[in-house]
Amino acid sequence: SISKSAAQDLTFVIKHPLKLYIFTTYLHENNSYMNILIINPILHTIANDKMWPEFKTIKDTMIYGMALGFIKLGHTVTLATCANYKPSRLENYDFDVIFFKSNISRIAKPARLPFSWDFIKYLSNNHQKFDLVVASECFQLYTLAASIICPSKTVIWQEMNLHQRIMLKIPSKIWHNVVVPIFMRQIRCIIPRSVSAKEFISQYTCRVSSQTVDHGIDIDKFPASIHKKRQLISSSRLIVRKGVDGIIRNFNCLHKITEYSDIKLIIAGRGPEESNLRKIVSDNNLNEYVEFVGFLPRHELGKMISESMALLINTSQDLNIVSIPESISAGTPVLTTSLTALSSFINTNKLGIAKKTWTENEMIDIINNNPVYSENCCNIRNQLSSQYAAQKIIDIAMTQQ
Template sequence: MRRLWRQPWTGWLEILRLAESLAGRHRNCGRIWLCRRLPADLSPCRGKAGIPMSKVLVINPILYTAEHNRIPRVDSIKDTMIYSMCLGFQEAGQEVTLIAAEDYRPGKEEDYPFPVLWFRTVGHKVFQPRCFPYMPALRGYIRKHTEYDMIVSSEVFATWSYTAARLCPDKTLIWHELAAHNNMLHQIPSRVWYHLVARFLMRRAKVVPRSAAAASFIRQFMPRVTDTAIDHGVDLQKFPLPDRQDKEDQFVVVSQLIARKQIERSIEAFHGFVRQGNDGYRLCIIGKGEEEERLRNLVRDLQLENRVLFYGQMSHRELMPIVARSKALLVSTRKDNNMVSIVESIALGTPVVTTSVPYNADYIRQEELGIVEDDWSGDALVRIVADNKRYADNCVQYRRQLSNVACAERFFTLL
């Protein structure tokens, strides 16, 4: 066992193999019994032909991004992407259950309109909860609860997706976001997983990409990748369009104030915009993080104290009016996947100025929902202001496609 911990990229593969072997020895509970020995029409892993799917299991252990191995506690999960997606399934008339890691359980007790099950994670030295948690009880739960018609599991590079794909490949949809290898341990675990585990042991499950970039990446390893990509949905009831579409002379940043978000680049671009004679504009920064003091110092150095406002962490209810009244959401990140803040901004009719890094950039460019430029500057802000009504109208027209209900319904056309 000591050898396994010294080489974690092989260690967790050995542990997975051991867990599956032990499960297979249990009488009438093995992988083969579940998926191969029963006739197709009686298999608990298949929905009955002609009967609409009505029970959905969503497996998404990681509810929000943690930059370090110590998961920060939050008071609520109701602003998370996956919670909104589960609401979409429910509003589409389905019975949905969410499985998440106990590490992400909020500090305060909450009531939810659907079951949320918190599973304990183990082996944190290898299976780090912030990026690769392992929930050993999941196998027994899926084996016992055969009533689900569809299982939506997040990410191919995931122990929980492996479990679902092995037990119930015919009713599992792996909702995949990553478009590059995970950098954990110099990408060695990721490369082993995709080339061996995914390619040979998960190949029967269907993969639903969240973007064109994710589709291009995962097609190298998985044979059953859908042509349809499904982005993160947003609850349009929580993000209604304002009665008036008049925009104020302001821009907004909604982000963690951490290094990889490069908020300083947005501030510097705004400074360049102001120097072009746009003195009446302000920049609203919503979020908190370890870079806040450095960013405040930068604002002072640029003499923008009266034009750049730091709001701190805000709930959706608090930040929505600010985003809706802004000319554009500004994004300068150097590393991100699909950004929920972009989806929410578009849903509120607010265009986006972003680098090409977020996967959302593809449809922002294609649908003209804003400006996509690497190293964008104050000139991009001049252009987004000059043509703001057209960009905002495009966002209003596109927002229906981002509905969490519409996104949930698309899953049923793909199984």
């Protein structure tokens, strides 16, 4: 933001073109328009790092949407990421994207803890031109490089709220107890993405912001609606840890109640568990009430979510689930396990229900009180945009010493 005196002089500047250059320079020097480096080496979650899938695009990733948020605010963005996630086809991006080759991949696995000499060289040679560096996660070698090379410009955006399970959590515990307090003590700050992430990382450093910033989304792709069909929706990869089988079984209990026997369940997504899930549906005589729609483009998924009474999530492991803010943005409440990073946000703002273990009783609650939950979602919609999240990151970063 500009100073009060500069704002008062805005009319004068416009009327005097010769002053325009001075005014534009003032804005840049006061961080109104910045050159931002976003460091996010891991673009996709890889279930099996020995069998890498083929990536068709990076434009559907969370960090790409966040980068667009900074762009829409008028900033210049460069995204630094790992070359292992480079799409198989050529893409045109809305900002600079640099893919860095991985080194020592047997030890620093690209799906978990990628390392790149090229990135270190790039950052050493170019960090001066960036006004702000936003690095994803404390437990990353890319982040460690930024913390050493340009700590005063570096903000760490922290998602993890527990230790990674690699090698019985030992590497993560050593990292957080040794690397974080020693090598990250001079960074600008750590901005947690959730309350649970803040509580976790605050155990190892005092450089943690009291404010949280979750990743934003393109809310224009998820039109808000309070007019719902008699349907519920699950959107995820069809793998074991997503717990879609539990969703179907809870839905079966709901279906047996006469008042709710007309409600349908939409299952969006694909994966190795699909055949098992279809068998559960068939065994419970739910074929007429459960529809598998496969993978959907974002605009089609957004429309289907906005028409549903609730988004159902039953994950046993995932923390940051992009479909949660997408659903809320569409005016659709969320029923989820309390493990997810946004669980406290959901309960506090009455955007659905987050519970350790939920059943058909919670489904009934959301169905019966759907207009109230839906209105709450619509009211908070603008706070979920990528622009809002990007501006909040900048505001927090600029207030830190």
